[in-house]
Amino acid sequence: MTEPLLDVRDLVVRYGPVTAVDHVSFALEAGETLALDGPSGCGKSSTALAVLLLRRPDGGEVRFEGRELTGLTERELRPLRPRMQPVLQDPYGSLSPRHRIRDAVAEPLKVQGRWNADDGPARVAELLERVGLDPAYGDRRPHELSGGQCQRAGIARALACEPRLLVLDEPVSALDASVRAGVLNLLADLQDELGLGYLFICHDRAVVRHFADRVVELREGRVTSEWRPRSPGAALR
Numbered sequence: 001m002t003e004p005l006l007d008v009r010d011l012v013v014r015y016g017p018v019t020a021v022d023h024v025s026f027a028l029e030a031g032e033t034l035a036l037d038g039p040s041g042c043g044k045s046s047t048a049l050a051v052l053l054l055r056r057p058d059g060g061e062v063r064f065e066g067r068e069l070t071g072l073t074e075r076e077l078r079p080l081r082p083r084m085q086p087v088l089q090d091p092y093g094s095l096s097p098r099h100r101i102r103d104a105v106a107e108p109l110k111v112q113g114r115w116n117a118d119d120g121p122a123r124v125a126e127l128l129e130r131v132g133l134d135p136a137y138g139d140r141r142p143h144e145l146s147g148g149q150c151q152r153a154g155i156a157r158a159l160a161c162e163p164r165l166l167v168l169d170e171p172v173s174a175l176d177a178s179v180r181a182g183v184l185n186l187l188a189d190l191q192d193e194l195g196l197g198y199l200f201i202c203h204d205r206a207v208v209r210h211f212a213d214r215v216v217e218l219r220e221g222r223v224t225s226e227w228r229p230r231s232p233g234a235a236l237r
């Protein structure tokens with residue numbers, strides 16, 4: 001049997017005396033969307049941060065592409081980090097306000113040594129087009145874009161890293177209802193095309209039902225159930 005893309009085993013996250021994530025386990029295949037659902041404070045974001053190793057877990061394992069990550073040093077994690085990318089609730093939060101969109105999307109290519117002056121700008125334009133943005137928006141800064149456009153630019157920047165997993169923490173909650181479906185449909189199309197795995201955190205039950213293949217329910221840091229929506233992966237057209 002092949003290894004899941006992401007295999008989380010007995011994950012524990014504590015903040016002082018508070019156990020935010022209490023022996024949580026789940027697995028996620030490439031091309032699959034697993035939603036984490038549950039009331040405010042049940043540990044969804046803490047799970048996401050620990051999966052991304054942005055906060056070191058206090059116990060358990062995070063296996064990504066067959067490799068256990070929690071025992072790795074920051075230096076050992078560095079080449080793996082681009083492969084697991086966060087997309088966060090605040091569309092403006094993941095982009096520096098000072099940088100033009102084109103530079104924000106180019107940065108991961110430069111950091112990873114995949115930039116060259118001949119075809120780099122064309123690659124950035126291609127990524128912007130892929131997320132539904134006119135490449136001319138590359139000249140703008142984040143505050144000159146709408147929330148939906150900015151979230152698309154953040155997704156373009158994440159794609160520049162050539163990820164296998166996107167950790168989507170309330171990716172459409174801050175957007176107007178009218179642009180939510182567009183961003184969710186973009187994510188669904190990218191998943192079909194690239195076989196990305198999505199760990200998806202969302203408060204909105206209707207969105208979860210449409211978007212997720214499987215749902216893990218959390219309550220007070222523990223998994224209480226796991227279920228499959230009836231129409232998994234359906235696009236919101």
Ligand SMILES: Nc1ncnc2c1ncn2[C@@H]1O[C@H](COP(=O)(O)OP(=O)(O)OP(=O)(O)O)[C@@H](O)[C@H]1O
Nearest residue numbers: 015018019020038039040041042043044045046047
């Ligand atoms: N930095 C922190 N320091 C101390 N306690 C924290 C911290 N972050 C989260 N917590 C606590 O950990 C628990 C889980 O929080 P977490 O943000 O992971 O839940 P959540 O399900 O994502 O909530 P929400 O849906 O409101 O974002 C809560 O009791 C919260 O108060």
